[in-house]
Amino acid sequence: MFKLARKWWKYVTAKLTGSFNERADPKVQLEQAIMESQAQHKRLKEQATNVIAGQKQSELRLNAKMTELEKLNGNARQALIMAADAEKAGNAQKASQYAAAAETIAGQLIQVEKDVESLKSMVLESTQAADQAKAAVAQNSRLLQQKIAEKSKLLSQLEQAKMQEEMNTAMNQLSETVGDDVPTLKEVEDKIQARYAKAKAASELTENSVESRVLEVEQATANVEAQGRLSQLRAELGLDSAAAPAPQVEGGQPTT
Numbered sequence: 001m002f003k004l005a006r007k008w009w010k011y012v013t014a015k016l017t018g019s020f021n022e023r024a025d026p027k028v029q030l031e032q033a034i035m036e037s038q039a040q041h042k043r044l045k046e047q048a049t050n051v052i053a054g055q056k057q058s059e060l061r062l063n064a065k066m067t068e069l070e071k072l073n074g075n076a077r078q079a080l081i082m083a084a085d086a087e088k089a090g091n092a093q094k095a096s097q098y099a100a101a102a103e104t105i106a107g108q109l110i111q112v113e114k115d116v117e118s119l120k121s122m123v124l125e126s127t128q129a130a131d132q133a134k135a136a137v138a139q140n141s142r143l144l145q146q147k148i149a150e151k152s153k154l155l156s157q158l159e160q161a162k163m164q165e166e167m168n169t170a171m172n173q174l175s176e177t178v179g180d181d182v183p184t185l186k187e188v189e190d191k192i193q194a195r196y197a198k199a200k201a202a203s204e205l206t207e208n209s210v211e212s213r214v215l216e217v218e219q220a221t222a223n224v225e226a227q228g229r230l231s232q233l234r235a236e237l238g239l240d241s242a243a244a245p246a247p248q249v250e251g252g253q254p255t256t
Contacts, residue, residue: 048133055126062119076105
């Protein structure tokens with residue numbers, strides 16, 4: 001039952017996420033992505049700052065121990081010199097006291113030397129960590145700059161996509177039905193082309209029909225009669241009949 005509930009929850013989450021991504025404004029999502037990258041870079045810089053600060057503190061502690069070590073070395077030498085001088089002067093008590101002081105200082109010196117070696121290792125490790133942190137910040141800074149530059153490019157592409165979508169919508173509306181009583185341009189075009197094709201077909205049928213041939217014969221006969229009448233009138237008027245030759249007949253039909 002628990003596994004089924006988990007599957008159902010994952011399914012619902014994925015469905016809601018998909019619906020959200022489909023409806024979300026890409027420009028807003030892009031701004032969110034850049035802001036998140038900037039926040040990550042800020043956190044990385046803060047972590048790197050802490051690492052570098054630790055390295056600096058280790059260096060300061062090492063320098064302080066080195067100063068203490070140098071001082072103890074000087075004190076140990078001075079105690080031994082003073083013990084030797086007291087012994088030469090025959091003051092055995094002072095010589096013993098100075099020798100004991102030198103021995104105490106030597107013990108302190110050994111401990112400080114151990115501290116110095118430990119701090120040297122710590123400084124080396126912290127320096128390596130600091131160098132890595134600096135490199136990580138520099139690399140992430142370059143990536144952030146690339147993302148910011150990519151943001152400008154994507155915003156430009158987004159605007160172009162919006163313009164193209166608006167153009168596509170306008171073009172689609174030209175081929176869609178505006179209303180029940182208003183035809184589309186495509187429908188009007190089809191109607192005009194259909195009427196033109198029908199008229200053209202009717203014209204071809206008329207040109208090739210028997211009736212059209214009869215009309216041509218009647219027209220030719222009328223032309224022959226008119227030419228004959230004109231010739232008769234020219235003869236009566238004494239005009240040159242050679243200027244108006246009689247119509248010739250070709251193929252059994254008079255020609256004009």
